[in-house]
Amino acid sequence: xxxxxxxxxxxxxxxxxxxxxxxxxxxxxxxxxxxxxxxxxxxxxxxxxxxxxxxxxxxxxxxxxxxxxxxxxxxxxxxxxxxxxxxxxxxxxxxxxxxxxxxxxxxxxxxxxxxxxxxxxxxxxxxxxxxxxxxxxxxxxxxxxxxxxxxxxxxxxxxxxxxxxxxxxxxxxxxxxxxxxxxxxxxxxxxxxxxxxxxxxxxxxxxxxxxxxxxxxxxxxxxxxxxxxxxxxxxxxxxxxxxxxxxxxxxxxxxxxx
Amino acid sequence: xxxxxxxxxxxxxxxxxxxxxxxxxxxxxxxxxxxxxxxxxxxxxxxxxxxxxxxxxxxxxxxxxxxxxxxxxxxxxxxxxxxxxxxxxxxxxxxxxxxxxxxxxxxxxxxxxxxxxxxxxxxxxxxxxxxxxxxxxxxxxxxxxxxxxxxxxxxxxxxxxxxxxxxxxxxxxxxxxxxxxxxxxxxxxxxxxxxxxxxxxxxxxxxxxxxxxxxxxxxxxxxxxxxxxxxxxxxxxxxxxxxxxxxxxxxxxxxxxxxxxxxxxxxxxxxxxxxxxxxxxxxxxxxxxxxxxxxxxxxxxxxxxxx
Numbered sequence: 280x281x282x283x284x285x286x287x288x289x290x291x292x293x294x295x296x297x298x299x300x301x302x303x304x305x306x307x308x309x310x311x312x313x314x315x316x317x318x319x320x321x322x323x324x325x326x327x328x329x330x331x332x333x334x335x336x337x338x339x340x341x342x343x344x345x346x347x348x349x350x351x352x353x354x355x356x357x358x359x360x361x362x363x364x365x366x367x368x369x370x371x372x373x374x375x376x377x378x379x380x381x382x383x384x385x386x387x388x389x390x391x392x393x394x395x396x397x398x399x400x401x402x403x404x405x406x407x408x409x410x411x412x413x414x415x416x417x418x419x420x421x422x423x424x425x426x427x428x429x430x431x432x433x434x435x436x437x438x439x440x441x442x443x444x445x446x447x448x449x450x451x452x453x454x455x456x457x458x459x460x461x462x463x464x465x466x467x468x469x470x471x472x473x474x475x476x477x478x479x480x481x482x483x484x485x486x487x488x489x490x491x492x493x494x495x496x497x498x499x500x501x502x503x504x505x506x507x508x509x510x511x512x513x514x515x516x517x518x519x520x521x522x523x524x525x526x527x528x529x530x531x532x533x534x535x536x537x
Numbered sequence: 538x539x540x541x542x543x544x545x546x547x548x549x550x551x552x553x554x555x556x557x558x559x560x561x562x563x564x565x566x567x568x569x570x571x572x573x574x575x576x577x578x579x580x581x582x583x584x585x586x587x588x589x590x591x592x593x594x595x596x597x598x599x600x601x602x603x604x605x606x607x608x609x610x611x612x613x614x615x616x617x618x619x620x621x622x623x624x625x626x627x628x629x630x631x632x633x634x635x636x637x638x639x640x641x642x643x644x645x646x647x648x649x650x651x652x653x654x655x656x657x658x659x660x661x662x663x664x665x666x667x668x669x670x671x672x673x674x675x676x677x678x679x680x681x682x683x684x685x686x687x688x689x690x691x692x693x694x695x696x697x698x699x700x701x702x703x704x705x706x707x708x709x710x711x712x713x714x715x716x717x718x719x720x721x722x723x724x725x726x727x728x729x730x731x732x733x734x735x736x737x738x739x740x741x742x743x744x745x746x747x748x749x750x751x752x753x754x755x756x757x758x759x760x761x762x763x764x765x766x767x768x769x770x771x772x773x774x775x776x777x778x779x780x781x782x783x784x785x786x787x788x789x790x791x792x793x794x795x796x797x798x799x800x801x802x803x804x805x806x807x808x809x810x811x812x813x814x815x816x817x818x819x820x821x822x823x824x825x826x827x828x829x830x831x832x833x834x835x836x837x838x839x840x841x842x843x844x
Contacts, residue, residue, distance in 0.1 A: 286642045290628065297630045355626040359685075362591050362620045362695075363643035366611020532610075534593050537584075 283365040287373030288380065291347050295381065298344065304339040304385070308332060312392050319396060319403045326404050329411075332389050333418045335423070340382040344426045345441060347374050348433040358536050366533045371434070375524055378426045385438040386419050391447040420509075420516040427447065427523040428487065434527040486522060539567040539590060544599035546585055546748075548692070555695065561624055561748045567741075569692075572715070572725040574739035574756070576732065576829060577652065582748040583728045587695055590726065591620060603693070609788060616645050619691035623698045623728070625678035629671035633662055633681050636670055640685040642716045656684045659714075661707060675702040683711060687718070700734055712738065718834040736760070736825040744832055751836045760828050765798040768804065769787050770817035771808060791816060 295301050315328035351357040360370055393415070397408050404411060428449070432441035460477025464470065544563045547556040552601055560582045563791075575583040588594040592608040601608045608614070611825045634653065641648040657663045660680040666668050670678060675820040679702045686694060693717075700708045715738055719725055729735050735742065736756065745751040750760060778785060781803065782794040796804050808815055824829070 282645065283643055286639060290631075290639055293635070294628070294630055351628075354629075355624070356628050356682050358593055358622065359620075359627060359640065360643065361610045362593065362615065362618065363640065364611070364613065364615040364645055365643045368611065535588075536610075537588050 283363075283369045284373055284376065287360065287370055289360050291373060291377040292381075294347065294350070295377075296344060298346070300339070300342060301381075304335060307335055308385070308388065311335065311368065311534075315392075315396070315485055319400055325396065326406075327403065329389070329393065332392075333386075333414075336382060336418070339385060340378055340422045340426045341429055341442075341445070343381055344378045345433050345438055346427045347377055348430055349438040349441075353438075355537065361536055367536075368528050371524060371527050374430055375427065375520065375527075378430065379423055382422045383419060385478070386415065386422075390415055394485065402492045410504050413506070413509060415522065416509060417512065420513050424516045424519045428522045431523040431530070433526045448483075448487050449524065451487070453480055453487065457481045457484050479512040504509050538567075538602075539603060539726070540600075541586060541589060542600045542602070542603045544586075544589055544596040544601065546582075546589065546594055546596045557581065558748050559794065560589070562599070563748070563750050564599075565743055565750065565753060567724065567726060569653070569724050570719075570722050570829040571741050572727065572739045574735040574742040574827075575726070575728045575745060576735060576742055578744035578833070581745045582673075583745055584697060585748075586745065587697055587728055591695060597740060614693075617685040617692035619689060621682045621686040621694075621696045621699055623701070625675065625682060627669075627670050627678060627681065630669065632667050632669050633657070633673065633677070634666035636681060637685055637688065640732045641688050644689050646689050651690065656688050659710070660684050663735070675790070676704060676707075679703055680707060690718075691723065693724045694726070696725065696729075698729055700729070700731060701729065712827050732825045732829060742825075744829065746833055746836050752832055756825070759832075760823050760825055765796065765823070766795045766821040767801060768795055768817065768819045768821050769793065769804065769815065772814040774811055774813055776811045776813075779804060794819075795821065 311328060311332050315325045315332070318328060319325045349532060357370065358522055361367055393404075393411055394408075397411070402410075406414075425445075429441065429445045432444050435441075456465070457477050457480045460473045460480060463473040463477075465473075543561050544560055545736070546560040547558055549556045561584070563586060575586060575727065585594060589596055590608070592601070592602075592610045604612050606612070606614065621790075628639070629704040631639060634657065634798070637653050637657065641653065654663060654666075657666050660683060662677065662680050662684065663675060665673070668677075670681065673681070679699075685697065686696070699715075700711065703711065709794065715725060717839070719738070725738070727735065727739065739756050741754070742756050742759055744751045750772045770791055773787065773790050773792045778792065779800075781798075781800040782796055789791075805815075807813075
């Protein structure tokens, strides 16, 4: 199983290296780094630049997620994989692993740059290095959660619809809807109906988190570094990833892979 | 033994209310070591049957088993399966050599670079091994497909239109290679429209029409089935020649003609009664193409009569 997983990751990396996405992302990142560097040299703040860098990585991870799943389904090359001793579970796992590997690699590039910047200009971000590490780790987990959701959507929907659904459901004010439903008071029957509706929305609220890179950055900016909370966030991320992985496997197994 | 047991496959459409029937209650049995051909018109259901055997399509009804185990993707049996798809759905961003490396690496077998180079050489692709698949011609893609299907020397080989786009030299080489594999005990399941190719490779065949099995038999019986005719040559006499003798020709003291298989006993009785010598009696064996046309025509007539 490891052998098949490794070779599928190898295939995905080959695919990404041969279309121009990764080169484009690295190019944009290099330009942004230069921009941050010159801005820091001129005595300006660099936090906005870092928010931008993390956003680029997030968008890149999303695009990679869409491409490595939709491409083999659209081109029907997936049947060349699953008719070998490589199960749909392994193929699906390779897509999740690839997205997170690329995301972590790109995050590492940012971290190396941030470390250098902190070494030479400790006050340039206006926050401590540990706060930045907190933001950085939060960003990795956030990308893991949201790329998992997008991967799952790409397994069940055409590319355009998957992206649209991702945008809609990740920006829904589910928390407010849940609050409204649970706090509603009126007729007994409508109360019950609102509670049922609230419970349904709450389930969605748990599995479809609201996403904002800016919020993550603002948490770090405020010097908020509750590591135990980050640990919970990480565990939640892993559970979410596992949940969407299993859903994706279920979806791909129900598909005719011809 | 590879089996489709009462398999039915329908393709639903989200927008259309009616489902398209691809296979209807199909039962097939393929013995290990057979070269089994699936013959039929376009859209008859041959590829669907092959995809069911490969586990790519889950039938709505019936079961698919290989050696009495139900087929499901990812099971150990796939380590002994080779598959050549009808359309070249390969990872076209890879080079030929990379694709062969990737596909063979998915098997739990160690395929060396030497083996890869050898098969690429056999297929006439060695010099083109660093060309990306997207830049290859249809024939080159087909050769690459064949190479990846046979490089692991599988026990079961699925071939969907294998000689499509191949040049005559590679086509001939491939046919010989398949005969060798068959001799070594490989089970070959082949879908092809080239009936002469099927005739030279297969020992058993199924004719599928409109998602139903019309006939499944040994190829020798299929080519002899239906209107088998004998060509006869016998001594000319004053006796009246039999009415069932057709295409009569006289050559000196020899009379020749064709008789249907069911009239053969009547004919020998006629010769005995008139004390005539028989010089030749040969079965006019039909080609698979002729048999296929007759069987399909018969099946269509039968279905229109039922209507």
